[in-house]
Amino acid sequence: MSSDDAVQSTNDDAAHCKRFAVSQGYWKDPYLQYFVKSSDRKAPEISRGYFARVSGVKLLLRQFIQLTKSGCQIVNLGAGFDTLYWLLQDEGLSPRNFTEIDFQGITSKKCYYIKSRKQLLEKIAKEDGEISFNSFDLHAANYHIVAADLRDVAQVTRKLHEAGIDPKLPTAFIAECVLVYMETSKTEALLKYFADHFHTAFFINYEQVNMEDRFGEVMLQNLRIRHCDLQGVPACRSLDTQKNRFLQNGWEGADAVTMNTLYGLLPQHEVQRIEKLEFMDEQELLQQLFDHYCLCWAYKDHKKLGLKNISLVPDG
Template sequence: MANMPAPSIPNLLTLRGSRGGSGTRGRIRGRGGAQSSATTAPTPSHDTIIQGTDTDAAISRMSAVDLGYLDDPYARFFIQAPAVGAAVRRLPIINREGQERQIVSLGAGTDTRVFRLFQRGNQHKLIYHEVDFPTVTDKKHHVVRSTAAMSTVLPKPEAIAETHTWRDETLPGGSQYWCHGLDLRDLSKPDATPLSGLRTDIPTLLISECCLCYLEVADASKVMKHFTDRVPHLSVVLYEPIHPHDPFGRQMVSNLAARHIRMPTLEDYADISKQEARLRDAGFDTAHSLTIERIWEDWVSPEEKERVDGLEGLDEVEEWNLLAGHYSVSWGWREINLDGWRIGPG
């Protein structure tokens, strides 16, 4: 994927390697997806279940590393027990040039992109924010403080008193990392306090990798509005399942329901045209959306395809295509002139 001609994106590459008898039909793996394992234990709260989707993501990330899809020395620190799982590979989202930049990752969970970005060193000042529930950010703080390899990247991960937010403002070149422990729905309120340390004067990329899909549609829109209202130079990338109405999609939804997981936005943004319209409605002048299937076919270089295929081989081409056709990456940006003023409509 390093040779991709387009910006690197999160994707389902490692599902290409799924082998064995169970197949993948209707199963969303690794991002809170459906696995048909209903439990008889007492049902935890929906928020707790949603937080558990990050455990799926962490296991998937580890599996991707183990299989050679992803080079991520940090993934293993977030795995508490030996785990077997199929995989999802994520890659850094953007390249940076010449000036200060900011990334805000909603529902970042145990994502390790930030460590890889800062480990590589940035020529440019990067302000990186992650947001997740307090239980998730507290755990991340603990793992970072107690893991030498991560403390090297974030040497001063200091908590902000009486909050579940922690940050390191001592990174090379003036870069900063902020990890905000809060319920995103708090940002959907009209009087919401902006994230501490959020810059509103620099180019900012808002990311949601399978996070906003767990919010009610109105809340998800208001969370995006929280940022579009405050940050003029804003772009966005959303990674979400789509097509809940065809047989594979119906199975996906039913598998999620078996785990007491709902994705309220799935109905409203059921295909790539609706995802694009959603971004335009949110005020992004340019909006695009593609399925992972399409991105794999059109954006991934032949060399990278060959490399990935060589890792495990691919037994289930049809299932891969079905699954990859049920995930979308949508992205948009606002037109800004050199003075930082919007030149697009709205």
């Protein structure tokens, strides 16, 4: 298996873990079943991790959409089988343009599943019902899927243009467990490109952190066994390395928290609800795991929308 194939196969893991968590009631996602039929049981700490990550990303993104009064764009990098587009639409939070990028091997499967599902199709169609597909790109009313390699900035630029992304509009970029698979120089080029061309922008990045200790080493070894080399790991040394790569590549401000911190900031009634779903005796393992993942966000706010006030405690 080539290393790019191994990286693409991580989407299967993510989709199956989410599917299991949804089937157990951690959060609601009526659309995921159309991309993943069923999933084996996963350990409770995995499901809690996905719950925390999905909740954290949504918390930040909702504030961005509200600050821009939905006059914004969302670009999901390495989106895999993510269903965020449909979930936001159900919440009445559709942006003007929602574009997903991934390798062709993933986008072609996603396009195929969407084409064969009325429940997915009816929510993306334009008023005249028109959706244009080829085997790996899709262009609908305000939803686009494009195949591109994120390490190739020129290709990303071309594909975003084809998807109708306008750099002048406020734009949120999301990357969940994606940048860590790319060499740091490639990620930096991409972040710099976005900062140079999108002047009112917000970036949400979820991935590994504190990777230099023993727990981090074991995580890396396990992935290597599966031919998956985390080439971006130098940026995952600490919360500071995570923030600095934004600050050093043209972004105005950045913040980052470990998942332990994030978990403590989530609405506690929700946390109590999900903690009752499955018995978990490995409390220490959960804390270790949460210490090795983080949510980092960065902004550029030319239009002075108040993007620097977006936080995990929105009313605080």
